[in-house]
Amino acid sequence: MDVRLSPEQQALRDSAVRLVDQLGPHAVGDLDDPGRAAALDAAVAAAGWRELRAAADGDAPLASGVEVGIVAEELGRGLADASFLGPTLAAELRRLAGAPAASAPETVALTPDLSSMVHVAAGAPPVGVAVDVRGASTALVLVGRDDGHHLAQVGLDGPPARVDLTRPSAPLAPSADVAPVAGAARPLTDGDLVRWTALGLSLACADLVGAMEGAVRLATAYATDRRQYGVPIGSFQAVQHLLADAFVATEGARSATLYAAWAVDELPDGDALAAAAVAKAYCARAARDVCETAIQVHGGIGNTWECLAHVYLRRCLLSGDVLGGAAASLARVLSHHGIGGGHGLP
Amino acid sequence: MDFRDSADEAAFRLRLREWLPAHNPGLPPSSTDDAYWAGMAGWHRALYDGGFFGMSWPTAIGGQGLPPVYEVLVDEELAAAGAPPRPSLGYLVQGLLEHGSDRIHRRFLPGIVNGRDRWCQGFSEPDAGSDLASLRTRADREGDDYVVTGHKVWTSYSDDAEWCLLLARTDHDVPIHRGISAFAVPMGQPGIRQRPLRMINGVTKEFGEVHFDGARVPASNMVGGPGEGWALAMTVVSHEREPGELGYVARYGKVVNDLTARVRSHPDGVTAEQVRELGWALVEVEMLRLHVRRRLSDRLDGVTHGPQGSVDKLLMTWTEQTVGHASLAVAGIDHGHGDHTPLRTYLYSRAQSVMGGTSQIQRNLVARRILGLPGS
Numbered sequence: 053m054d055v056r057l058s059p060e061q062q063a064l065r066d067s068a069v070r071l072v073d074q075l076g077p078h079a080v081g082d083l084d085d086p087g088r089a090a091a092l093d094a095a096v097a098a099a100g101w102r103e104l105r106a107a108a109d110g111d112a113p114l115a116s117g118v119e120v121g122i123v124a125e126e127l128g129r130g131l132a133d134a135s136f137l138g139p140t141l142a143a144e145l146r147r148l149a150g151a152p153a154a155s156a157p158e159t160v161a162l163t164p165d166l167s168s169m170v171h172v173a174a175g176a177p178p179v180g181v182a183v184d185v186r187g188a189s190t191a192l193v194l195v196g197r198d199d200g201h202h203l204a205q206v207g208l209d210g211p212p213a214r215v216d217l218t219r220p221s222a223p224l225a226p227s228a229d230v231a232p233v234a235g236a237a238r239p240l241t242d243g244d245l246v247r248w249t250a251l252g253l254s255l256a257c258a259d260l261v262g263a264m265e266g267a268v269r270l271a272t273a274y275a276t277d278r279r280q281y282g283v284p285i286g287s288f289q290a291v292q293h294l295l296a297d298a299f300v301a302t303e304g305a306r307s308a309t310l311y312a313a314w315a316v317d318e319l320p321d322g323d324a325l326a327a328a329a330v331a332k333a334y335c336a337r338a339a340r341d342v343c344e345t346a347i348q349v350h351g352g353i354g355n356t357w358e359c360l361a362h363v364y365l366r367r368c369l370l371s372g373d374v375l376g377g378a379a380a381s382l383a384r385v386l387s388h389h390g391i392g393g394g395h396g397l398p
Numbered sequence: 399m400d401f402r403d404s405a406d407e408a409a410f411r412l413r414l415r416e417w418l419p420a421h422n423p424g425l426p427p428s429s430t431d432d433a434y435w436a437g438m439a440g441w442h443r444a445l446y447d448g449g450f451f452g453m454s455w456p457t458a459i460g461g462q463g464l465p466p467v468y469e470v471l472v473d474e475e476l477a478a479a480g481a482p483p484r485p486s487l488g489y490l491v492q493g494l495l496e497h498g499s500d501r502i503h504r505r506f507l508p509g510i511v512n513g514r515d516r517w518c519q520g521f522s523e524p525d526a527g528s529d530l531a532s533l534r535t536r537a538d539r540e541g542d543d544y545v546v547t548g549h550k551v552w553t554s555y556s557d558d559a560e561w562c563l564l565l566a567r568t569d570h571d572v573p574i575h576r577g578i579s580a581f582a583v584p585m586g587q588p589g590i591r592q593r594p595l596r597m598i599n600g601v602t603k604e605f606g607e608v609h610f611d612g613a614r615v616p617a618s619n620m621v622g623g624p625g626e627g628w629a630l631a632m633t634v635v636s637h638e639r640e641p642g643e644l645g646y647v648a649r650y651g652k653v654v655n656d657l658t659a660r661v662r663s664h665p666d667g668v669t670a671e672q673v674r675e676l677g678w679a680l681v682e683v684e685m686l687r688l689h690v691r692r693r694l695s696d697r698l699d700g701v702t703h704g705p706q707g708s709v710d711k712l713l714m715t716w717t718e719q720t721v722g723h724a725s726l727a728v729a730g731i732d733h734g735h736g737d738h739t740p741l742r743t744y745l746y747s748r749a750q751s752v753m754g755g756t757s758q759i760q761r762n763l764v765a766r767r768i769l770g771l772p773g774s
Contacts, residue, residue: 053407053467055399055695118399272769287772289758292765299764300712307689308681314401333681382677389680390662391673 055310065122071095072130080358083133083217093134093187102139107147117251117316121258121309128262131363133218135159137259138184141252142192148244149203150237159184161191161206161224166373167380169194169245177226178206183374185212185222193230200239204230216370217363246321249375253328254312256374260335261309264302267346267364271295275349291349298345301338308334322388329384336378339368401691407471414475417448422481430742434482435603439558442485442513451484452511455491459503460511466694469642474687477651488643490517490563493634497580497622506582518559520550520608521631528759531574531628535610537566537581542617546583546610556592556606559585565627578627582619589613599745636704638754639711642690646714650683650721653743657728672727679724682717689713705767708760715750715757722747
């Protein structure tokens with residue numbers, strides 16, 4: 053047992069840090085700079101990170117859940133407004149179905165509360181929200197048949213919604229066509245969807261860990277600079293203890309997330325999902341607390357649109373909901389320990 | 399990165415798993431009962447004799463000389479088998495290892511590790527808790543001895559201990575941090591009186607107070623040099639903050655396993671709120687287990703205790719207190735003469751945010767030494 057990152061994994065993290073620090077937004081106003089966002093998008097594309105889960109030799113993915121988590125964490129820390137969650141989950145679905153790589157950028161569609169993949173009944177209109185849609189023209193959905201879950205595509209148009217200012221969503225149009233994905237070798241099994249869910253949860257957790265780290269850094273820097281009563285507010289124990297708790301919660305979230313990311317490719321389906329659910333329950337709760345602390349430490353400034361603290365909170369609210377938030381994850385953990393529903397939990 | 403056991407680790411785990419059924423002393427499940435503390439010495443020697451204690455300590459002192467991750471393997475197997483946690487002595491061993499001479503190592507460490515000698519830790523005083531450096535117990539040189547006068551309190555295991563790792567002031571003319579020295583003091587002598595303290599959960603065998611009134615300790619029993627006691631104290635308390643050193647993961651794992659079994663056997667008799675509290679306890683105990691694995695792996699790079707120990711201590715505290723609340727919620731309080739174990743588990747959990755340095759002190763350390771926030 054040795055849970056340190058390998059030298060290659062550390063190098064991947066270093067390059068993600070460099071790229072995000074150079075091209076990511078450093079102020080809320082930067083989110084409206086299309087030139088910077090396009091440069092970041094091009095750099096993420098050139099790095100090949102959106103294809104980490106594409107099939108390499110045979111059916112195996114190019115990289116493991118750990119590499120996906122490393123990239124997701126740094127993109128979250130730097131509030132990267134380039135797509136990663138959506139294309140990565142779409143590539144994983146294509147790999148599991150033995151389908152060729154997408155010919156144009158695509159993402160996935162989730163149910164309106166983001167808690168699971170959209171299943172479209174034959175002939176019925178699609179209902180759901182495509183997530184992380186920047187640059188994407190289509191979203192993958194599932195169509196259930198007797199032999200399993202078949203991949204299908206839904207076209208995206210209309211204005212994006214921005215709960216998360218860095219990763220827009222797009223509700224599916226009821227009139228949109230649902231077209232089968234060409235060239236898929238097989239339908240997805242229930243087991244495939246369990247493993248895909250484990251990957252999605254661990255990716256969302258890594259994004260949350262990164263965003264928590266970014267929020268703590270932002271608030272720590274502010275508490276060091278901002279002076280009241282003639283001294284930095286960060287010299288007051290009341291402020292110090294808020295930030296210390298936020299840092300500690302981030303470290304706990306990181307430990308649970310590392311295991312979930314490793315488990316995606318190394319443990320049986322049910323155990324991988326349980327590891328992801330433990331991490332998601334912990335991260336979703338911690339991330340909201342940590343971002344609320346970041347807003348509180350910024351005082352009045354923290355409640356204005358211009359402060360990055362709410363951009364972290366909004367990003368965490370989206371990642372927190374992806375494939376199930378704290379309550380749904382807690383129910384999965386309990387179910388793994390043989391305690392079923394019927395207690396008012398989902 | 400690999401969370402899986404190596405072949406050697408798997409073989410070790412199997413050996414421990416096969417050994418446990420015949421050697422599990424079946425003590426009360428957690429720190430809730432005097433019988434638990436009374437049985438700890440025998441459990442310590444059984445673990446040692448089986449080759450399952452001091453996994454990462456040097457072989458020269460009776461340890462197994464293995465990588466630090468073996469400590470967490472032991473904790474996980476003890477929890478799975480419902481066995482008591484390993485004795486928490488790592489902080490004493492690390493303090494003596496880091497600050498004692500070879501002679502001190504040879505004289506004292508084998509007896510601590512093999513469980514033959516019981517030790518207590520004489521640090522805190524009635525007026526020196528968080529502000530440990532203000533301690534007033536004094537040790538004055540008389541010939542080849544020091545003579546000790548003072549009052550120690552919150553002294554774990556003082557009633558069973560043959561030795562006390564004592565902090566005392568040996569120099570009153572220097573800044574307070576530099577006037578403290580550390581000694582290995584024999585407890586069985588006329589100048590020492592100890593009295594057990596009853597904890598809020600009724601346990602009397604864990605905590606005590608010790609009065610020193612002309613007790614004698616040979617000068618050769620000083621650990622480190624004169625005035626170096628503060629450095630030793632910082633090493634000891636840093637290790638006292640690390641769940642990997644303490645083995646408490648096994649204790650928490652045992653409690654949540656019992657609570658889970660209870661809910662599974664009466665699924666219709668529990669409310670959503672009870673199940674939710676159990677769910678959070680399961681999540682936090684698993685988080686802590688994984689956090690310990692991460693920390694013990696970091697030690698392979700030579701990363702040792704430091705301010706990160708305060709992070710670990712806070713995570714451990716949050717976990718223990720969440721488990722305590724789950725115990726109260728799921729098992730409930732028997733208001734008659736029945737089983738008071740769940741209540742005691744809960745009451746004991748309140749000590750975790752005080753022992754080994756309060757949560758307030760840990761937050762100060764994280765804020766100043768990790769986040770770099772300015773002092774007040």
